[in-house]
Amino acid sequence: xxxxxxxxxxxxxxxxxxxxxxxxxxxxxxxxxxxxxxxxxxxxxxxxxxxxxxxxxxxxxxxxxxxxxxxxxxxxxxxxxxxxxxxxxxxxxxxxxxxxxxxxxxxxxxxxxxxxxxxxxxxxxxxxxxxxxxxxxxxxxxxxxxxxxxxxxxxxxxxxxxxxxxxxxxxxxxxxxxxxxxxxxxxxxxxxxxxxxxxxxxxxxxxxxxxxxxxxxxxxxxxxxxxxxxxxxxxxxxxxxxxxxxxxxxxxxxxxxxxxxxxxx
Numbered sequence: 001x002x003x004x005x006x007x008x009x010x011x012x013x014x015x016x017x018x019x020x021x022x023x024x025x026x027x028x029x030x031x032x033x034x035x036x037x038x039x040x041x042x043x044x045x046x047x048x049x050x051x052x053x054x055x056x057x058x059x060x061x062x063x064x065x066x067x068x069x070x071x072x073x074x075x076x077x078x079x080x081x082x083x084x085x086x087x088x089x090x091x092x093x094x095x096x097x098x099x100x101x102x103x104x105x106x107x108x109x110x111x112x113x114x115x116x117x118x119x120x121x122x123x124x125x126x127x128x129x130x131x132x133x134x135x136x137x138x139x140x141x142x143x144x145x146x147x148x149x150x151x152x153x154x155x156x157x158x159x160x161x162x163x164x165x166x167x168x169x170x171x172x173x174x175x176x177x178x179x180x181x182x183x184x185x186x187x188x189x190x191x192x193x194x195x196x197x198x199x200x201x202x203x204x205x206x207x208x209x210x211x212x213x214x215x216x217x218x219x220x221x222x223x224x225x226x227x228x229x230x231x232x233x234x235x236x237x238x239x240x241x242x243x244x245x246x247x248x249x250x251x252x253x254x255x256x257x258x259x260x261x262x263x264x265x
Contacts (some may be wrong), residue, residue, distance in 0.1 A: 005039055011193055012040030016052040022061035025107050030081035034088045046201045047095045047193060050115060054102040062106025063078040065133065065249050072238040076138040082107050090212055093205045094197065099188055100124045101181055103163065106245065110141055110174040110176050111146050116208065119188050121181035125163035126165030126174060132161045134257065136236035139229045147215060149174055232264050
């Protein structure tokens with residue numbers, strides 16, 4: 001098992017425990033996390049907390065790059081387990097809180113944003129890194145960042161791929177609260193979990209469902225633009241830069257990208 005699930009005082013605590021592999025979001029990890037979300041809801045918890053054991057300060061390194069396809073197929077297709085997990089977090093009818101005590105990379109950053117709230121230690125950082133390994137991120141993911149952070153901060157995070165600090169993340173609304181690492185658990189309990197237990201879970205569940213419906217309603221794009229986005233992405237994941245990004249990462253060397261922006265014309 002790559003995760004543990006503990007239910008205590010109406011809260012479901014889900015912990016990623018594959019620190020030796022930096023809690024990469026492999027298919028197995030994603031399946032276990034989805035099962036844990038199901039259990040938390042089925043057991044009538046009022047909230048779910050997503051945590052992680054860390055190694056070298058890494059909360060999660062994001063998508064398992066060893067599982068990225070290299071046959072020209074979409075690495076972030078609708079049916080990919082990580083994409084299923086993101087939707088599952090968003091659709092779980094009770095609040096999901098990410099409790100972060102380390103660095104968050106790539107798809108794990110999207111996982112945190114998919115949660116309803118995020119609390120973190122002061123030494124946490126957040127980075128979305130598809131451009132570093134040549135991945136064309138999908139439209140739903142980009143819209144998610146735009147809606148959460150605003151256009152300019154989303155562009156900064158995607159274009160640069162460099163980590164932002166917990167304080168910066170707090171200032172732009174990516175996370176809800178920051179504390180010293182040794183105080184993180186107490187802050188989570190006192191400021192988030194205790195109020196959740198006191199409130200009506202029926203009311204909260206109805207409100208969460210409304211948030212989800214309303215957020216979807218505000219991001220409708222035309223069929224023409226949807227096709228245009230998919231055409232741009234297909235040229236990237238079928239090209240050489242995408243393969244070079246994967247190979248350079250696995251070989252632990254700087255990538256040698258040769259693609260040009262005009263290749264998308």
